[in-house]
Each structure stands twice: as structure tokens, then as C-alpha cells.
Amino acid sequence: MLRTARNLGLGLILGISAAQAETVTIAALGDSLTQGYGLVQEDGFVPQLEAWLRARGADVTVINAGVSGDTTAGGLSRVAWTLTPEVDAMVVALGGNDLLRGIDPATSRANLDGILQAGDEAGVDMLLVGMEAPLNYGADFKDQFDGMYGELAEAYSIPLYPTFFDGLLAEGDINAARAAYMQADGIHPNADGVARIVEAMGPAILALIE
Template identity: 70%
Template sequence: MQMRKVIVGTVLILSATAARAAWAEGMVIAALGDSLTQGYGLVQDEGFVPQLQAWLDARGVDAQVINAGVSGDTTAGGLARVAWTLTPDVDAMIVALGGNDLLRGLDPGVSRANLDGILQAAEQADVEVLLVGMDAPGNYGPEYKQAFDSIYPELADSYGTLYAPSFFEGLQMEGDDPASVRAYMQPDGIHPNAEGVALIVETLGQSVLELIAAAQSS
């Protein structure tokens, strides 16, 4: 009987320790994306993930953001590595892919299929997703733009995921002055500078808070 009490007590102690450890680790969010997520052209602390982490920390949010951004990645690249991105400790995932598909003029149907595969993988792993949209430029024609732009809200609706219209939503042009946005971009005109990332995080961070709440309640 004494030995049984010792065993039971040990099990309870180990269970309590494991629970405290799990709580201490908090929420784990994987940010699956391309160079915008990876932090291209910026020092480490100025990239999207470090700035988002600091934004969450400043608000007392117990969450760890993992940088799963790969510069140059298309939706196909994201699909190829989503399985090993969704490790057992990942509770939620930000999906921000499609910019390089646009730069290469890839078929919107292919991009849709790849993003669909990513969302399927997240659903199977029981991981909540924030899908970040991407707007196609008008130079590919109105049909291409309509087909590409509709991918994100339609997939978000189909899978019941959270949806943010654009990664660049926080960079709103002041009036009709394009220079007001260029001031927050790197010289290539594609990637945001540190100040631009801060504005992006300020806006997108609200959706990340919704993502965390959804993951906690699931």
C-alpha cells in the first residue's frame, strides 16, 4: 500500500510538473511565408516575426512566434514544407504566401490548389490558421486579378479560418500620394523597411490576437 501511495504521488507530481511546463511554454504560432515573413533585407530584430513577437510580449501575451518564412518561396514551396512546419507543439499558424506566385505570373488555379493543400494539412493537424491575402497587380489583366484575389477569402470561408485581407494593410496611402507608402519600403519597392514592418504588425497583430483566442478555445 505504501509503495502504491509513493507511485501515485510520483505520478501526480510529474503530471503537475508537465502541466506547469506546458503552461509556461504558452501558445506556439508558426508563421509560414516567404521573404516578407522571413525578414528580407532587415537586421534580425527588425523583421516581421521579431517585431510581432515584441508586439505580443508588450501586451503580456504568452505566445511564441516561429519564423517559418523562406525567401523566394511560392505557395508550392509552402505546401512542400507545411508537414514539417506543423510539429506537435504548434498551436496556430499564420499563412502569408502568394507574392512570389504573382511575381512569376503563375496560374491562379495552381496557387489556389497549393493554399488549399496547406489549409488541409492544418485542418488535419487541428491547428488554427490566419490566412493573409494578397492582391494581384492590374498588369496581368482583370480576369487574372479577379481569379487571384478571390483565392484567399473563398478558401478562408471554405475552411472557416481567420482572414486578413492583405499583409500590407497597415501601409495605407495618404490621399493620392504614393510616396507616403514608399517611405516605408526598402529601395526594391517590394519589401517593407523596419518602420513599415512596425505598421504592418500594428494592424496584423489584431488578427493574430484573434488567432490566439481561437486556438485557445479549440
């Protein structure tokens, strides 16, 4: 009887330990910034993020669900099959291509809303990554575009990371940062730029999975 109790207790302890050690799977849903455009695979956002998290003791797998050129509409069209049963959390980083195409912020907002609703229904933890519009489209466009991220994060009670490029904006001199950390197109970060972006965003993702 005593042996049975011991075995049962050991089994429970081992079971709890196994559950605690279970790998957390994060889906990074985004565009070329997430996909790693112009970089060798290991220098892209997802591999660098995964390495950063693991270096800090997190047992994680980060799925690269970034598609170059994707808009919020593209993200909405594929979020359902991105959220496979093993996915525990999702980082949503979309909107840059909506900006480049001058898509109505109301349309972008509706698409992001649909993505977050899908994540909410799937029961995954989420982090929404913002993007800031330039003034080229006017102050009203910028207010609507920039503001939609905070509004949606509040509506779904999820954390908001202010902007994908926050790690580069912290440099102060944006022109110097662009010269040092962006590829020749001025849109996509180089490997060092990605490292700075990951260093800045990493704690928010670590907090999400903890």
C-alpha cells in the first residue's frame, strides 16, 4: 500500500514537472518584417527572437507565419490555419503594407479585429504589435491608423507593443538608425537592426508566455 502511494506521488510529481516543461509554441503572424525579407534565415526576426527567448530560459518554438507583401487582409485570410492546436500564443504584426498601399484605416482595423477575434476564440494569448503612419496621408489618416492598435488591444484586453521599429527609434537619430540598421531599401532591417528590434520587443513576448 505504501509503495503504491509512493508510486502515485512520484507519478503526480513527474506529471507536474512534465507539464511545466512543456514547450510553448508562438505563432508570429506578420508580413516581410516577420518573414525576414532580404536576410539569411538565421538572421531573420523569428530565428533571432526564438534564440533570444531560449537564451533567457524560455522553452519555446516560434513559428514563422510571416508572408512578404501581406496586408491585414492576407493575415485575416490565413489566421485560421495558422492557429493550429499546438499554438499557445500569437504575435500579430501587420499593417505596414496597408500603409504602403494607402488602404483605408477602417478596413485595416476591421481585418485586425477579425484576426484578434480568431485568436480570442482559439484561446491563445496574444500580443499586438503596432505600426506608425507617416504624415504623407494626412493627420486624419495617421490618427485613425495609429489609434486602431491601442483601441483593439484595449477591446481584447491584450498587451500592445507600440511599434515594430521601437528598438530602432530608441536610437534617437532616426536617420542615423536607418543608415546603420536598415537594408538598402530603407524599409527592412538588416541583421543588426533585427537584433535591436528583438532586444527591445523580447521582454514583452517573454512576459506574454510567462
